[in-house]
Amino acid sequence: MDRRTFVKGSAAAVGATTLPRIPAQAQSAPASIRFGYSITMSGPLAPGADSTTISAYKLWQKRVNDGGGITLKKYNKKVPIEYVSYDDQGKPDELLKLTERLIQQDKVDMVLSPYASHMNLASAPIINKAEYPVIMTTATTNKTYELGPRWPYAFWNIAQPRASSGALSKVLADLKKQGKIKGRVATVHPTVEYGVENNEAFLAAAKTDGIEVVFTKGYPLGAADLQPLIREAMATDPDAFIAFSYPPDTFMLTEQMQIVGFNPQLMYVAIGGVFPTYKAKFGNKINGILVYGPADNSGPGMDEFAKAHQAMFNRAYEPGAVNVYSALQITQEAIETVGEIDRKKIRDVIAGGSFKTVWGDIKYVNQLNADPWAVGQWQNGELVCLFPASKAGAKQMLFPKPKWS
Amino acid sequence: MILFEVFLGGLLLGGTYGLIALGLNLQYGVARILNLSYGEFFMGGAFAAFFTVFLWKLNPLLSLFISVPIAFAMNWLIYQYLMMPLIRRAPDQDALDADVVLVTFGLFFVVQGLALVNWSGELRGYSFLSTGVPVFGATVAANRLLAFLGACFLGLALFLVLRYTRFGGALRAITIDPVAASLVGVDVRKFSALAFAAGGALAAASGMLVSTFISFTAAIGVEYTLKALIVVIMAGVGRVTGTLAAGLVLGVVESVGGYLLDPALTIAINFGLFMLVLLWRPTGLFTRA
Numbered sequence: 001m002d003r004r005t006f007v008k009g010s011a012a013a014v015g016a017t018t019l020p021r022i023p024a025q026a027q028s029a030p031a032s033i034r035f036g037y038s039i040t041m042s043g044p045l046a047p048g049a050d051s052t053t054i055s056a057y058k059l060w061q062k063r064v065n066d067g068g069g070i071t072l073k074k075y076n077k078k079v080p081i082e083y084v085s086y087d088d089q090g091k092p093d094e095l096l097k098l099t100e101r102l103i104q105q106d107k108v109d110m111v112l113s114p115y116a117s118h119m120n121l122a123s124a125p126i127i128n129k130a131e132y133p134v135i136m137t138t139a140t141t142n143k144t145y146e147l148g149p150r151w152p153y154a155f156w157n158i159a160q161p162r163a164s165s166g167a168l169s170k171v172l173a174d175l176k177k178q179g180k181i182k183g184r185v186a187t188v189h190p191t192v193e194y195g196v197e198n199n200e201a202f203l204a205a206a207k208t209d210g211i212e213v214v215f216t217k218g219y220p221l222g223a224a225d226l227q228p229l230i231r232e233a234m235a236t237d238p239d240a241f242i243a244f245s246y247p248p249d250t251f252m253l254t255e256q257m258q259i260v261g262f263n264p265q266l267m268y269v270a271i272g273g274v275f276p277t278y279k280a281k282f283g284n285k286i287n288g289i290l291v292y293g294p295a296d297n298s299g300p301g302m303d304e305f306a307k308a309h310q311a312m313f314n315r316a317y318e319p320g321a322v323n324v325y326s327a328l329q330i331t332q333e334a335i336e337t338v339g340e341i342d343r344k345k346i347r348d349v350i351a352g353g354s355f356k357t358v359w360g361d362i363k364y365v366n367q368l369n370a371d372p373w374a375v376g377q378w379q380n381g382e383l384v385c386l387f388p389a390s391k392a393g394a395k396q397m398l399f400p401k402p403k404w405s
Numbered sequence: 406m407i408l409f410e411v412f413l414g415g416l417l418l419g420g421t422y423g424l425i426a427l428g429l430n431l432q433y434g435v436a437r438i439l440n441l442s443y444g445e446f447f448m449g450g451a452f453a454a455f456f457t458v459f460l461w462k463l464n465p466l467l468s469l470f471i472s473v474p475i476a477f478a479m480n481w482l483i484y485q486y487l488m489m490p491l492i493r494r495a496p497d498q499d500a501l502d503a504d505v506v507l508v509t510f511g512l513f514f515v516v517q518g519l520a521l522v523n524w525s526g527e528l529r530g531y532s533f534l535s536t537g538v539p540v541f542g543a544t545v546a547a548n549r550l551l552a553f554l555g556a557c558f559l560g561l562a563l564f565l566v567l568r569y570t571r572f573g574g575a576l577r578a579i580t581i582d583p584v585a586a587s588l589v590g591v592d593v594r595k596f597s598a599l600a601f602a603a604g605g606a607l608a609a610a611s612g613m614l615v616s617t618f619i620s621f622t623a624a625i626g627v628e629y630t631l632k633a634l635i636v637v638i639m640a641g642v643g644r645v646t647g648t649l650a651a652g653l654v655l656g657v658v659e660s661v662g663g664y665l666l667d668p669a670l671t672i673a674i675n676f677g678l679f680m681l682v683l684l685w686r687p688t689g690l691f692t693r694a
Contacts, residue, residue, distance in 0.1 A: 042514075042518075043624070044624060044628075046521065046526055046624055047521070047525075047526025047527065047528065047622040047623065047624050048526070049526070050521070050525065050526035050527075051525065051526055051527050051528075191669045217667070217668055217669070218667075218668065218669040219663075219668040219669055219671065220668075220669055220670075220671055220672040220673075222628070222672070223668070223671055223672075224418050224421075224656075224659070224671075225414050225415075225417075225418050225549075225660060226668075227410070227411075227414050227546070228407070228410075228411045228414060228660060228663065228664045228668065229668045231407050231410065231411075232407070232664075235407070247528050247620065248528075248619065248620050251528075251530050251619075251620035252618075252619070252620070255532070255535050255546075255618065256546065258535060258536075258537075259535065259536065259537040259544060259546045260537060260544055261537065261544075272528065272620075275527075275528055276527075277527060277528050277529060277530060277620070280459070280530075280531075281530040281531055281532055281620070282532065283532075313525070315525065315527065318527075
């Protein structure tokens with residue numbers, strides 16, 4: 001579909017060179033701005049890629065094109081968004097080939113982020129070498145701290161392990177200082193990079209903050225029964241139970257903790273805790289549970305976003321999609337500020353600017369989002385944002401977590 | 406006390422493994438079709454239960470009345486119209502296996518793709534019987550207990566059918582030697598098709614039962630095909646009742662081993678056991694020597 005317009009575009013370009021009488025000022029605007037992305041459309045990561053990333057891409061394209069497109073000042077014209085997309089099947093080597101292809105062969109104007117930490121990281125060197133600015137929307141790994149600054153064209157939008165784990169440790173330290181808890185915490189995590197890194201980051205922060213970690217254990221991703229692990233954690237009598245979990249185990253832990261009646265005063269689950277399905281499955285039982293990567297649904301522009309999402313996909317948005325959408329808004333604003341597709345200038349605008357988005361105000365320091373929403377909480381059926389507490393829209397924490405009813 | 410609870414949990418988990426594998430063993434053992442799209446019918450059963458709860462606000466068990474007949478019919482059609490042409494042209498079982506693996510692998514992509522398009526990739530789950538049940542002082546999840554009882558019931562029913570009915574006798578004859586079975590007047594094609602269809606129906610039933618305590622997406626099928634395959638290979642191809650026993654062994658070893666050693670090792674323990682069985686009894690635990 002996209003190659004045809006590409007051919008048309010090249011034909012137009014050839015035409016332009018053979019008609020030298022067109023004055024330079026009236027240089028014609030491109031028929032579209034072509035965004036390329038390679039993302040996981042098949043395999044185990046496909047569902048997540050679809051609900052978090054691809055749906056945001058589709059929604060953004062529709063909403064922007066319904067309004068005429070992205071304004072290019074240089075031509076004083078609105079230009080619609082067009083996509084060139086490929087399925088990387090969740091394989092980094094495929095992603096690399098396809099990203100090269102998007103840049104070299106399809107000659108897209110801009111590239112958008114792939115899905116999942118390792119894929120985001122894998123694509124960063126390529127887009128950086130080709131000098132395509134990309135806001136990576138689904139990477140959270142300790143490596144970003146070290147590698148991020150090396151790739152000036154890659155930006156990192158979500159909370160990295162030290163931010164989210166650090167926030168949790170601070171909360172516990174505060175509660176301990178106020179004498180509300182003894183400061184004993186149990187942590188569990190799947191033995192995948194995300195779980196291990198976040199756990200390590202938390203253990204380091206807890207040490208500095210004087211929090212006693214009385215239990216910490218890993219389990220394999222896809223574990224079929226977590227009840228024994230919960231029993232073991234329970235036996236250590238912690239005030240807080242923290243799980244750097246993935247979606248299936250987020251759900252399983254929540255259910256099995258109810259079954260054995262484990263009621264810590266504070267409970268945190270990571271990925272999947274913000275999903276609409278989580279609330280649909282457990283109803284108000286999740287009241288007071290802390291979660292990773294929330295979005296503030298009362299933020300500016302969120303009403304329209306939620307309605308448009310519902311209308312387009314007939315389901316509630318996944319809060320992760322709000323972060324992806326914010327990256328698209330920033331990209332759009334940067335292009336409009338520059339007024340043409342000049343990727344070096346667009347990169348500089350993203351790097352230096354401050355942006356109002358559906359996911360709150362965002363600015364980048366060393367290409368890292370300075371204060372992304374890291375920790376949220378379910379409060380009476382609503383997902384609210386808690387940390388960073390200094391951010392506009394942050395709410396007070398509900399403590400202690402109500403007992404399972 | 407915890408160890409006893411862990412053991413019980415392993416038993417329930419093992420029952421589930423056996424349940425998931427029952428249908429595949431019927432398909433592979435009797436109909437001699439290694440169906441890599443098996444898990445897609447498991448997924449279909451889980452989704453039928455999910456929609457029954459969320460769209461129609463009904464008891465998920467009622468979804469069995471829809472998903473089981475549909476899965477039966479679809480698998481019968483798959484056997485008659487996709488597998489029969491392969492069976493007819495295959496010179497021997499090895500050539501047939503290769504063709505079947507390719508075709509059912511393709512089928513898996515088609516079914517999963519259709520499910521992803523129609524039902525989206527969202528993670529699904531619902532709450533059903535998610536309460537603790539005291540059993541001799543330990544606590545087990547009611548929904549897992551239900552799946553276990555379902556496994557026992559289906560396993561027993563299958564055992565009785567195979568052992569005491571003419572139909573079951575015909576199926577066992579086909580399992581042992583399809584050529585000889587046809588010589589003594591068993592309509593191999595008809596019975597194989599029925600066994601294959603029944604296997605698909607069991608996949609849907611197990612999907613429903615397991616969906617009460619897991620969260621799932623439209624892409625979950627292949628994971629359960631693999632789980633089922635491990636149990637089938639461990640039990641022995643065609644050993645339908647042994648499947649349940651092999652599942653139980655796997656579940657208990659996984660749970661107790663994970664508890665005593667380290668929970669992070671559960672999957673390693675699982676595959677370690679699988680390897681041991683393959684080395685010690687390559688044809689399966691419950692095959693006659």
